[in-house]
Amino acid sequence: MTEVATSDQLLVVIDPVARRTDGESVRIAKDVLSAGAATKVCLPEGPEEFARVLQRRGSRRPVVIGDDRALVRAVSLLHRQRELAGCALSLVPVGGVLSLARSLGVPTGAVAAARAVLEGAERRLDLMVDESDGVVLGALRIPPLVWGPEDEEDTEAPGALSGAAFGSGHLWVRTCQSLVRTLVTARPARSPSPAAAPGPSRLRVEVDGVTLVDLGQPIDGLSVAPGEPGLAAVEVRPVSVGAEATPLFAEGRRVTVSGADFRYRADAAVSGPVRTRTWTVRKAAWGLTLP
Structure with a gap:
């Protein structure tokens, strides 16, 4: 394993799902990281902005605050840019899908994970790559x-709005969301198709x-x-x-x-x-x- 210098400049990329899921853990992790190193914090609102931020990291060491999907997204982007060999990633797991992070040995507590970013060491790991440039980190x-x-979290409900959509009209938005939830709940459940079993x-x-x-x-x-x-x-x-x-x-x-x-x-x-x-x-x- 390669020692990581605490004097590194960090690019802290906070996944939007993590901000919505557990803002308190995000805040704690950000505070610990900022207290231990020079940090630049980025708040991408979607996959395209996430990719741009990572691509423009310069000499900063990227730290992803998010769940398994955010980590896979970061590794996939670096792989497609052919920059994995020279870039060590760090992860602070925040979100509802964390089984991959646990299997890789990343602490799942915000404080412990942030300290591991500052004091830990780089470990080189194998990667499975398919013919379409897809990557598999675990199994x-x-x-x-x-x-x-976990599957239900992969897709948002139709019409779902991110936190960025709430402004002066937030009461109207909440009313519409409540109506949508009511209509969805009122629909009779469909029997599963035999082909889906x-x-x-x-x-x-x-x-x-x-x-x-x-x-x-x-x-x-x-x-x-x-x-x-x-x-x-x-x-x-x-x-x-x-x-x-x-x-x-x-x-x-x-x-x-x-x-x-x-x-x-x-x-x-x-x-x-x-x-x-x-x-x-x-x-x-x-x-x-x-x-």
């Missing part, structure tokens, strides 16, 4: 799990060119997670008939999944449908400040 799963609270998949899974499972074997699920440095650990769960089926395991640098249209969950987002996708592990491709 991916196929098929995705049944929708849960999760079920076995028939996919070909290849690891470094060797077929681990083919289309003739239905599977209940597939997971790909970081393994040994430079490798991905692949687990396939075949459909059991009678006795419980034994999972299939493999490790490799390149994982290809193909077959009928499938969706996959990578970190905090669900993507697809696609018919084929290849992920390649890039060893020590990005840096994260950790305690």
Whole structure:
């Protein structure tokens, strides 16, 4: 791990979702960071502004205050700009989706995370990259799990307004929002479509060119997670008939999944449908400040 100098100038990028979700934690983190280093604080209102701020960081070390999705967004931008190798990121986790941050070893308390930014060290981590330049920092799963609270946070309700929309007419806006919520609540719940129910998949899974499972074997699920440095650990769960089926395991640098249209969950987002996708592990491709 590489030591991080506390004298660094910090570019503190505060994700808008974090500001709406937990303004108090954002304030605490900002105060701790400002007390320990020279900081420039930016408040982007959307993805495009987030990208511009990060691109114009200069020599400042970027610190993202936000949840897993904000971290993935920052890594994705730096990857597409081909600037990951020379840029160490820091994260202060704030928001409702923090499982990735926990798995990476980032403290989830605002004070502890901010102190880790100031006093921690850079650790180089592997990255999975697909053929469309998408990135995976942690794990991916196929098929995705049944929708849960984290998925509901991925998309705002139709007509939802950010904090920036509230001005002198905030009472009118709140009245409209209340009406929308009432109408949505009053709608009868639709029965789930049979096609939407999760079920076995028939996919070909290849690891470094060797077929681990083919289309003739239905599977209940597939997971790909970081393994040994430079490798991905692949687990396939075949459909059991009678006795419980034994999972299939493999490790490799390149994982290809193909077959009928499938969706996959990578970190905090669900993507697809696609018919084929290849992920390649890039060893020590990005840096994260950790305690």
